[in-house]
Amino acid sequence: MPLNQGFVLASRPQGEARVDNFRYFEKETPPVGPGQVLVRNLWLSLDPYMRGRMDESKSYAASQKLDDVMIGGTAGEVVASENPEFKPGDKVVCVNGGWQTYFLSDGKGVNKVDASRAPLQAFVGPLGMPGVTAWYGLNKIIKPKAGQTVVVSAATGAVGTVVGQLAKAHGARAVGIAGGPEKCAFAVKELGYDACVDHKAVDFAEQFKKATPNGVDGVFENVGGLPFKLASHRLNDFARIAVCGLIASYEGAEKSSLDDLRILLVKRALIEGFIVSDHIDIWGQALRELIDLAASGKLKWRESVVDGVKAAPAAFLGMLKGANFGKQLVKLS
Amino acid sequence: MPLNQGFVLASRPQGEARVDNFRYFEKETPPVGPGQVLVRNLWLSLDPYMRGRMDESKSYAASQKLDDVMIGGTAGEVVASENPEFKPGDKVVCVNGGWQTYFLSDGKGVNKVDASRAPLQAFVGPLGMPGVTAWYGLNKIIKPKAGQTVVVSAATGAVGTVVGQLAKAHGARAVGIAGGPEKCAFAVKELGYDACVDHKAVDFAEQFKKATPNGVDGVFENVGGLPFKLASHRLNDFARIAVCGLIASYEGAEKSSLDDLRILLVKRALIEGFIVSDHIDIWGQALRELIDLAASGKLKWRESVVDGVKAAPAAFLGMLKGANFGKQLVKLS
Numbered sequence: 001m002p003l004n005q006g007f008v009l010a011s012r013p014q015g016e017a018r019v020d021n022f023r024y025f026e027k028e029t030p031p032v033g034p035g036q037v038l039v040r041n042l043w044l045s046l047d048p049y050m051r052g053r054m055d056e057s058k059s060y061a062a063s064q065k066l067d068d069v070m071i072g073g074t075a076g077e078v079v080a081s082e083n084p085e086f087k088p089g090d091k092v093v094c095v096n097g098g099w100q101t102y103f104l105s106d107g108k109g110v111n112k113v114d115a116s117r118a119p120l121q122a123f124v125g126p127l128g129m130p131g132v133t134a135w136y137g138l139n140k141i142i143k144p145k146a147g148q149t150v151v152v153s154a155a156t157g158a159v160g161t162v163v164g165q166l167a168k169a170h171g172a173r174a175v176g177i178a179g180g181p182e183k184c185a186f187a188v189k190e191l192g193y194d195a196c197v198d199h200k201a202v203d204f205a206e207q208f209k210k211a212t213p214n215g216v217d218g219v220f221e222n223v224g225g226l227p228f229k230l231a232s233h234r235l236n237d238f239a240r241i242a243v244c245g246l247i248a249s250y251e252g253a254e255k256s257s258l259d260d261l262r263i264l265l266v267k268r269a270l271i272e273g274f275i276v277s278d279h280i281d282i283w284g285q286a287l288r289e290l291i292d293l294a295a296s297g298k299l300k301w302r303e304s305v306v307d308g309v310k311a312a313p314a315a316f317l318g319m320l321k322g323a324n325f326g327k328q329l330v331k332l333s
Numbered sequence: 334m335p336l337n338q339g340f341v342l343a344s345r346p347q348g349e350a351r352v353d354n355f356r357y358f359e360k361e362t363p364p365v366g367p368g369q370v371l372v373r374n375l376w377l378s379l380d381p382y383m384r385g386r387m388d389e390s391k392s393y394a395a396s397q398k399l400d401d402v403m404i405g406g407t408a409g410e411v412v413a414s415e416n417p418e419f420k421p422g423d424k425v426v427c428v429n430g431g432w433q434t435y436f437l438s439d440g441k442g443v444n445k446v447d448a449s450r451a452p453l454q455a456f457v458g459p460l461g462m463p464g465v466t467a468w469y470g471l472n473k474i475i476k477p478k479a480g481q482t483v484v485v486s487a488a489t490g491a492v493g494t495v496v497g498q499l500a501k502a503h504g505a506r507a508v509g510i511a512g513g514p515e516k517c518a519f520a521v522k523e524l525g526y527d528a529c530v531d532h533k534a535v536d537f538a539e540q541f542k543k544a545t546p547n548g549v550d551g552v553f554e555n556v557g558g559l560p561f562k563l564a565s566h567r568l569n570d571f572a573r574i575a576v577c578g579l580i581a582s583y584e585g586a587e588k589s590s591l592d593d594l595r596i597l598l599v600k601r602a603l604i605e606g607f608i609v610s611d612h613i614d615i616w617g618q619a620l621r622e623l624i625d626l627a628a629s630g631k632l633k634w635r636e637s638v639v640d641g642v643k644a645a646p647a648a649f650l651g652m653l654k655g656a657n658f659g660k661q662l663v664k665l666s
Contacts, residue, residue, distance in 0.1 A: 224594055243597050258591040261557055264576050264606035271604045273597035 001029040002040075002079075005309050006100025007070050012063075013054055016251045017320065021054065022070065022099075022313045029102045037086040037110060039094055039103040041074040044309070044330040045124035046316045047158070048222075049275075051250045070099035070312075073124045075113070076332075083107045091115040093123045099312050101332050117295045125327040126162050126301045127290050133276040134162035134220075135286035137242035138170075140279070141272050142218035146171030149212055151231045153177040154222035155187045155196055158327040159244060161301045162290070163220045164193045172218070175211045177227045179322040186325070190300055199227055209234070224248040224256025232258060235267045243273040247320065302326030334362040335373075335412075338642050339433025340403050346387055349584045350653065354387065355403065355432075355646045362435045370419040370443060372427055372436040374407040377642070377663040378457035379649045380491070381555075382608075384583045403432035403645075406457045408446070409665075416440045424448040426456045432645050434665050450628045458660040459495050459634045460623050466609040467495035467553075468619035470575035471503075473612070474605050475551035479504030482545055484564045486510040487555035488520045488529055491660040492577060494634045495623070496553045497526045505551070508544045510560045512655040519658070523633055532560055542567070557581040557589025565591060568600045576606040580653065635659030 003026055010023035032038045053064040053071055064071050074097025078090040085107055086092070095109035113123045125131065137159075144150050150167040154160045155176025164187065167174040176187040176196035187196035195211040197204060208230050215236040221228055225248030232241070248254045263269065276283075293299040304324040306315040312330045319328045336359055343356035365371050386397040386404055397404050407430025411423040418440055419425070428442035446456045458464065470492075477483050483500040487493045488509025497520065500507040509520040509529035520529035528544040530537060541563050548569040554561055558581030565574070582589045596602065609616075626632040637657040639648040645663045652661045 221594075228594070243594060246595055246598060249593075249595060255592070256594040258594060259588070260582075261554075261561070261576060261589040261591060261604075261606075262579055262582060264604060265579060265608070266606070268606050268608055268611060270606075271594075271597060273594075273599070273601050273603075275598070275601055278601060 001031060002102055003027070004029045004100055004102040006098060007309070007312060008067050009054060009064050009070055011066070012056060013251075017051060017054060017317055019313045019317065024310065029104060032080045032082050032104065034082050035106055036081075037078055037083045037105055037107050038080040039074070039076045039092055039097060039105065039110065040079045040333075041076040041094070041097050041101055041103055042331070042333045043075040043121040043124055044097070044099060044312060044332055045073040045075075045128070045130075046312065046319055046328040046330060047073070047130065048245050048247045048250065048320065050316065051247075051320055071096050072099050073097065073129055074103060074332075075120045075124045075128075076103070086110070086112070091120055093128060099309065101309055117291055121303065121329055121331075122294060122301070125158050125303070125329070126299055127287065127294055129276060130158035130327065131162045131290045132283055132286045133244060134159045134166060135290065136276050136279055136282055137220050137244050137274060138163050138166045138218075140282070141242035141270075141274065142167075142220060142240045144170045144172035144218050147173070148217035149173045149175060149214055150218040150220065151175045151177065151212065151216050152193075152220045152222070153227045154245075154247065154322075155193060156183045156191065156302065156326055157222060157324070158301075160220070160222055161191055161326065162299070164191050165293075165299055167218075168192050173214075177208070177223070183325060186302065190302070205230055218242075220244060222247060225254040228256055229259065232263055235263060235269050237267050237269075239267055239269040241269065241271040243271060250320065304328045305331050307331050334364060335435055336360070337362045337433055337435040339431060340642070340645060341400050342387060342397050342403055344399070345389060346584075350384060350387060350650055352646045352650065357643065362437060365413045365415050365437065367415050368439055369414075370411055370416045370438055370440050371413040372407070372409045372425055372430060372438065372443065373412045373666075374409040374427070374430050374434055374436055375664070375666045376408040376454040376457055377430070377432060377645060377665055378406040378408075378461070378463075379645065379652055379661040379663060380406070380463065381578050381580045381583065381653065383649065384580075384653055404429050405432050406430065406462055407436060407665075408453045408457045409436070419443070419445070424453055426461060432642065434642055450624055454636065454662055455627060455634070458491050458636070458662070459632055460620065460627055462609060463491035463660065464495045464623045465616055465619045466577060467492045467499060468623065469609050469612055469615060470553050470577050470607060471496050471499045471551075473615070474575035474603075474607065475553060475573045477503045477505040477551050480506070481550035482506045482508060482547055482569075483551040483553065484508045484510065484545065484549050485526075485553045485555070486560045487578070487580065487655075488526060489516045489524065489635065489659055490555060490657070491634075493553070493555055494524055494659065495632070497524050498626075498632055500551075501525050506547075510541070510556070516658060519635065523635070538563055551575075553577060555580060558587040561589055562592065565596055568596060568602050570600050572600055572602040574602065574604040576604060583653065637661045638664050640664050
């Protein structure tokens with residue numbers, strides 16, 4: 001049996017997460033029993049939601065248990081199967097394949113993908129959970145009309161990348177917020193954002209105002225903190241804010257708040273938090289649309305790749321601080 | 334021509350509104366011209382939204398103009414008409430009959446009512462704008478399911494009175510928040526709230542927690558401030574908050590804020606501000622339902638009545654501080 005290598009959650013963070021919150025392990029993969037399938041994880045997706053799971057059940061989902069393999073979506077290949085739905089060589093994505101090189105499963109949460117249509121790792125990125133997240137928040141909460149302005153924080157991240165392009169497809173003005181001139185240039189030149197504002201710039205607030213001359217009709221909020229505050233002060237009537245993530249606040253550094261509820265009343269605006277796993281009913285439609293866009297070359301994205309499972313903790317911690325540029329992946333093969 | 338008596342807005346408030354922000358006038362009603370209708374206002378409705386209009390266009394609507402008759406809904410009787418749609422004796426409600434005893438109009442915003450089904454003044458209360466406001470926020474934003482808990486601030490006010498009874502009709506647990514034991518007793522004994530918590534009580538927070546043992550699924554927010562904060566900290570998954578008013582903050586005393594947006598994310602909750610005049614399409618249905626309920630004795634309410642137009646400013650300022658008990662009216666006849 002092959003050697004499985006990975007990380008368990010060793011301890012819960014006190015404030016900022018640290019590498020010693022994770023503990024490396026190696027152990028032989030158990031034999032594949034009846035109904036089971038063994039997946040060799042080729043790609044591990046690193047996503048901000050994992051930070052919430054590391055805490056003691058403050059988040060929407062149950063906490064990640066201590067000493068369990070770290071939660072994480074993976075893409076890989078079936079290497080052995082005693083489950084009639086899978087055969088060796090099948091390309092699959094695993095909802096929770098975990099931070100490890102092999103995943104033994106009863107088949108639940110393991111889904112075959114057609115890797116002829118896009119690179120395998122895209123199925124844990126723009127053609128997977130992050131893509132569906134973008135699709136849901138934009139189409140079901142923000143519902144932009146042509147000519148409206150949609151602001152997207154973490155504009156070049158796994159989710160934001162897709163939000164901006166979908167907003168453009170609706171005929172909206174897409175305004176990104178990202179950290180640094182390089183990301184902003186990529187957002188505009190490659191992803192098609194009409195404008196992208198660098199939240200690290202000293203004149204961020206002024207630049208943001210200039211980039212939203214007609215106010216803000218929709219906000220896809222991945223970050224919170226100051227970008228949220230600025231956007232909330234420029235809302236138009238009937239604006240919609242989809243709260244997808246608040247990465248600025250995950251480590252307790254910067255609280256994200258709505259300082260004056262009168263904004264919502266005066267603008268008759270809506271703020272809604274969501275988590276894509278509540279909306280399984282739309283995954284099929286969303287994935288079909290996203291895969292079609294990707295296969296026809298109309299959906300672009302960028303990846304940040306680190307090599308080998310041992311690189312996962314540092315890459316994850318870097319992502320929480322915006323060190324990634326595009327979808328953060330760990331290449332396991 | 335009869336003598337018209339009333340108030341114009343004399344000046345904009347600096348902080349709290351004061352009686353000298355209004356100026357009394359008397360002048361002869363002009364002759365009724367072609368297409369016009371003269372209404373003798375019998376009842377003036379005093380509503381919190383008026384406070385927003387007194388400011389320099391901070392509110393959703395255009396500001397009340399200085400030296401114009403104060404905005405206000407009225408119920409009255411047609412006394413002269415050169416408009417084929419009205420005849421003397423018709424009972425009508427006027428969207429903006431104003432703080433005055435006579436209203437000369439081209440007929441726009443003047444609607445005939447069937448005063449055989451309910452007392453005339455009810456058509457500017459539970460069977461008018463405040464009632465439709467309650468109906469919209471409850472049915473279109475909160476959408477309570479049987480067994481869920483709906484919290485209503487200003488529970489015995491013109492709007493809250495109706496919200497609580499509609500929530501009960503949906504099979505929800507209705508929890509009111511009101512100022513003082515008398516209002517709370519009325520909310521439970523007369524309006525049918527399952528519980529009502531006195532926000533003036535020293536142990537308000539503790540009482541509120543006890544009154545919502547299963548958390549909070551819906552909030553009909555008329556007040557803001559501390560009651561909002563407490564409710565927002567007890568939200569269940571997929572909770573909905575309809576922001577109808579923030580009277581605690583209208584005079585700048587107490588800011589209403591959502592201190593941590595993570596609540597919305599963790600609970601996948603929604604907050605939406607609304608103003609009923611945006612939703613003209615539902616007025617017909619809402620009024621039919623409310624009038625049917627009232628005519629069959631299934632809708633209860635209470636009125637706070639002051640006599641004569643000269644009493645309007647003080648009654649209005651008192652209402653902003655919760656001095657009213659039920660729908661605040663000025664009897665003009």
